[in-house]
Amino acid sequence: MATLWRPKEGVEIHDLGGQRYSFVFYHVFDMQNVIEGDPWIFEQSLLLLHELKEQEDPSQVLLNKMDIWVQIYDLPRGMISEKIIQSIGNSVGVVVKTDPLNMQGLWKPYMRVRVTMDIGKPLKRRMKLKREGDTWSWINFKYERLSTFCFVCGLLGHSERDCDIVYANPEKVIDRAYGVWLRAPNKNAKNQNTGSKWLRNGPDGG
Numbered sequence: 001m002a003t004l005w006r007p008k009e010g011v012e013i014h015d016l017g018g019q020r021y022s023f024v025f026y027h028v029f030d031m032q033n034v035i036e037g038d039p040w041i042f043e044q045s046l047l048l049l050h051e052l053k054e055q056e057d058p059s060q061v062l063l064n065k066m067d068i069w070v071q072i073y074d075l076p077r078g079m080i081s082e083k084i085i086q087s088i089g090n091s092v093g094v095v096v097k098t099d100p101l102n103m104q105g106l107w108k109p110y111m112r113v114r115v116t117m118d119i120g121k122p123l124k125r126r127m128k129l130k131r132e133g134d135t136w137s138w139i140n141f142k143y144e145r146l147s148t149f150c151f152v153c154g155l156l157g158h159s160e161r162d163c164d165i166v167y168a169n170p171e172k173v174i175d176r177a178y179g180v181w182l183r184a185p186n187k188n189a190k191n192q193n194t195g196s197k198w199l200r201n202g203p204d205g206g
């Protein structure tokens, strides 16, 4: 991680056992850069971060959250406001911040919001919005720097090859409700679309 992060003032790493590590940064900027760069992948696993508070035991803290940038697509033009972006973000997780560029300059294909997400819950694909007196519209999400996730159950940390639902139904053709389209386009990232014979692309079921 140190070679990936390259903290200017260095970092001290301790192995706490049980796949836990503590990172001691010598400058607050170095720590902030790492937190703002979340999510991180280490040896093909998602690295879950937690900023330790005083008196917190690093071997006991719950590691079930991660910060991630969410892109919001298809938001009707009349609904683009900081308040609405915040409330959409809070339905995906807990808002950390919104992108100050959302409201600046020319029209943008999507709005960005950074949220703290509970990794024990499936990824949210889309949500329905309604303006007073208006029709319902669907808005869609994409996630930046998304690591391995399951196209069947939508959980992070495993692919469909290791999915309990797939294993529990060996004879059944299982629909994929999720897909590679949840990944925000990234020049450096490769698609992790792993095909398999029992699976077919299902409709986006909401």
Ligand SMILES: [Zn+2]
Pocket (backbone or CB within 6 Å): 150, 151, 152, 153, 154, 155, 158, 159, 160, 162, 163, 164, 165
């Ligand atoms: Zn799964």
